[in-house]
Amino acid sequence: MATALWSATLTTDAQGKVNATFKAPDSLTRYRVMAVAAKDADRFGSGESKFVVNKPLMVDPVVPRFAHLGDEILIKGIVHNTTPHDGNVELELTLDDNAILITEQRPFALVGVRNRITMNASRSERRPITLKAGETVAVAFPVRFVKTGTTTWKWQVRTTTWAPGAPALSDAVESKFEVNSPIPALREVQYFELTSASGSQNLLQRINPQLLESEGDLNLSFSQSRLYEARDALDQTLHYPYGCVEQTSSATLPWLALSRYEAMFPDLLQKAKANDAISKGVRRLLAMQTDSGGLSYWPGGDTPVYWGSAYGAFVLMKAKEWGVPVPQDSLDKLTDYLSKGLREFDLAASTENEKLTDAAMGLYVLAKAGKTEPAYATLLFQRREKLPETARLYLALSMCLNNAAPRQIAELVKAPAKRTPQHRYWAAPELAHPLRLLVATHLGMKAEAQAAATELLRTRTGRGDWGTTFGNAGACLP
Incomplete structure (x- = not known):
């Protein structure tokens, strides 16, 4: 966990007190506070404490650091209820074009296929959850990766039926990671000199046929200087x-x-x-x-x-x-x-x-x-x-x-x-x-x-x- 606050220039008031403010990280964790004080050349002191950062209702995604095209995995959203109230909440997961939710039965997803409300061409799903006071629940979603690139998912949780008099609660977070090809991608660079005589030349003729038969990107750049060939x-x-x-x-x-x-x-x-x-x-x-x-x-x-x-x-x-x-x-x-x-x-x-x-x-x-x-x-x-x-x-x-x-x-x-x-x-x-x-x-x-x-x-x-x-x-x- 990164350092939430570091300050080496705080000065106390006449009572020896000092205040520092900072934006709390968006994570459910315990932080340690360490303070070291100095005055003149020979007076020193230190102290230590701790505090917990959390939210009344919080969703914590459990996703891989990376994935490969074609992978099918079970990802989870961990919902934390840190309040003294019981009630019902709804967790919604929205995927981008790099992945879809699996709607068919899978051996690894027996738990994740019940009580499902799938929308948006299997790229969004809402799941109702019943939470007790102080309870943490893991909700599973089976997904398949269908495109390479950076994938970005949105997680949202909100109360639907909550304790009388208690305020409505919600939380949202975004997870992002890379979806790569399961094998190293082939890459080839070719440079051509275009003249009036070569205007009808087939520029793809020298390209590796394996590249032309697969999926990928083709980038064309033009320059009037040969120096560009050092790019x-x-x-x-x-x-x-x-x-x-x-x-x-x-x-x-x-x-x-x-x-x-x-x-x-x-x-x-x-x-x-x-x-x-x-x-x-x-x-x-x-x-x-x-x-x-x-x-x-x-x-x-x-x-x-x-x-x-x-x-x-x-x-x-x-x-x-x-x-x-x-x-x-x-x-x-x-x-x-x-x-x-x-x-x-x-x-x-x-x-x-x-x-x-x-x-x-x-x-x-x-x-x-x-x-x-x-x-x-x-x-x-x-x-x-x-x-x-x-x-x-x-x-x-x-x-x-x-x-x-x-x-x-x-x-x-x-x-x-x-x-x-x-x-x-x-x-x-x-x-x-x-x-x-x-x-x-x-x-x-x-x-x-x-x-x-x-x-x-x-x-x-x-x-x-x-x-x-x-x-x-x-x-x-x-």
Whole structure:
């Protein structure tokens, strides 16, 4: 049960008394009152009491937290009479379109099918009840769920014949929960380019036939910008429920990269929420900073993660550019950690793809912070044929920021004939496409940029995103 009242600033009168008012919760339960008093620096006291919240006549629904389409269950309305009177009352239940009352006999509903008055196409029912003073009675209703979605039911109880001289009583309450499909719903996203030449194309031809043969919703959206094709990736990233260093960085990055496109994504990127969302991400990332300066995987951790520190540092710098306060001391400690890590990687001899990619990512972030490491950039460039594709592109981005020779950068942009296997599934091999797009755009390589954009969009999953929060956030960068 939630706290009904919390107040830390009440002041007593001259007699030591204090008053506080609040709206009592709509529930039949006992509450505990705890009071702690303080005066000056050394006078304290406490007290405790309790009280019961109820109504003279009350209905308390007993419904499931969720249900599945096709389920048949017995739900109950608990009617409480807390008065000293006997009498008759009427309980009415009204369902919405997601469920109907079962009127046929069921083995599980032997009690619930007697004395029934069913109305409104089996979606409303009234039940007469005789109550004694102080009595509680459970009334059962057999129901079947016929549609998915949020279902809302109304319960009403009122006296019909009551003790002489006693006031008429009533109560009403609403219950709400989700009705889901008994199996996971299939979902598919397809994007099409509509032109005068493709105007007669059957857009359903590429859709999974299983979807077309079942019940569900079909949503059509149109846009004149290809940026709209990032919508599903944006939705998945912003609403992902967890918050490690990668997920926090990935959920913050779209606000920094795309918030000026609010008109295109009004239900996802509201301008009024941007500052709060970015500030929340910054606070969570700073809560991951360890004594070494690097960022741990989760808030409060004490072991830094290099790639997560580089990614988080990139987001923190972008947030500071946005205008959100980020302590410079925290950024300096973070970039010092990244610089120190480069010296511990043994980059001249290492053949570990993850370590080489992390180092290249660190070089890019350090270059963005204005703390270039030209010796390590040169070392990796000399070993470019041994670098994984993503490492080559991070290195190319760092060289763009350092104004390296375009001819050297262009060597790193070429797609390899054979891609290096990626052991970090969340790191999304598709990330190479937006990185290549950024580098090609910087160099004015229009054909390569167009090819990278086409390949990026081609590698989406059937859900319309790039499979992971890291891949989705990276795709938003260009």
